Each structure stands twice: as C-alpha cells, then as structure tokens.
Amino acid sequence: MVLALMRLNTKSAAFFLMKNKMNVAVQALGKTTFYECLDCGEPIQNLLCPNCIAKHFEIWVQEFPRLKKEILPRVKKYLKAHKDYNDYAVCASCGQPTCYTCPYCFTEYLLDLLKESQTDKEILKSFFEFFNYDFGHRGYSQDIDKLGMY
Numbered sequence: 636m637v638l639a640l641m642r643l644n645t646k647s648a649a650f651f652l653m654k655n656k657m658n659v660a661v662q663a664l665g666k667t668t669f670y671e672c673l674d675c676g677e678p679i680q681n682l683l684c685p686n687c688i689a690k691h692f693e694i695w696v697q698e699f700p701r702l703k704k705e706i707l708p709r710v711k712k713y714l715k716a717h718k719d720y721n722d723y724a725v726c727a728s729c730g731q732p733t734c735y736t737c738p739y740c741f742t743e744y745l746l747d748l749l750k751e752s753q754t755d756k757e758i759l760k761s762f763f764e765f766f767n768y769d770f771g772h773r774g775y776s777q778d779i780d781k782l783g784m785y
C-alpha cells in the first residue's frame with residue numbers, strides 16, 4: 636500500500652511538472668484506481684490511449700509540413716515523458732494498459748499545440764474532422780461551433 640502510494644506520488648509529481656496544472660496532482664492522489672483520466676479526473680469512457688491517438692495525429696500532420704516540424708517533436712517528447720505510464724486502463728486499439736488520459740484531454744492538448752503554432756482555420760477544421768472527442772459538448776466543441784463546421 637505504501638509502495639503503491641509512493642509510486643502514485645512520483646507519477647503524479649511527474650505529471651504535474653509535465654502539464655503544469657495545479658489540480659492534476661491533487662486529483663490523481665485521491666484516486667484508488669487508475670481508470671480515471673489523470674488530467675480531468677473523470678472515468679475514461681473511450682479507451683483509446685495517447686499513443687494510438689498520436690499515431691493518427693502523426694499521419695494527419697504529414698500534410699502540413701510546418702506544423703509537422705513544429706508540433707510532432709513536442710508530441711513525441713510528451714509520449715516519451717509518459718512512457719512509464721503503463722498500468723492504467725487497457726487501450727481498445729493497441730491492447731496496452733496506457734490509457735492515462737482520456738481521448739478528450741489528449742486531443743485538447745494537441746489542439747493547444749496547434750493553436751500555439753498559429754494554425755489556420757481550415758487546418759483546424761480538418762483536425763476536428765478526425766479528432767473530435769468532445770462527445771459531452773463541454774470543451775472544444777465551442778471552437779468547432781465558431782469554425783462553423785456543423
């Protein structure tokens with residue numbers, strides 16, 4: 636139990652540093668299972684891990700060389716920093732226990748990177764065609780609405 640807690644502490648601390656969000660570490664510490672998203676703290680409904688989403692993202696971003704150059708190294712760095720996060724919910728796509736964040740949070744992270752890189756509207760629309768996981772309509776759906784996609 637103590638060991639498990641220590642391990643959780645270490646992971647939470649690493650995640651905290653990585654994401655620089657105050658609430659992440661606090662949320663993760665109070666949990667007894669690993670099936671909640673470390674970022675938003677909600678149960679992960681759609682079991683698709685960051686590695687799998689990143690693979691799709693890597694394919695998608697090939698079309699946009701500038702973004703690929705600016706963003707892909709950052710995504711790879713993120714995944715590398717989380718490579719030991721392997722005792723979470725099992726991913727329905729790759730079968731690895733690597734669902735440490737929900738698809739919403741991970742795609743929101745990708746969206747943030749795109750915004751930081753001044754990605755133009757048409758490209759954001761294309762991104763949302765492939766990576767819209769805001770099924771609850773509570774987050775970046777508002778961005779989608781503003782882009783006038785649907």
Ligand SMILES: [Zn+2]
Nearest residue numbers: 672675737740
């Ligand atoms: Zn989440």
Ligand SMILES: [Zn+2]
Nearest residue numbers: 684687726729
């Ligand atoms: Zn996966």
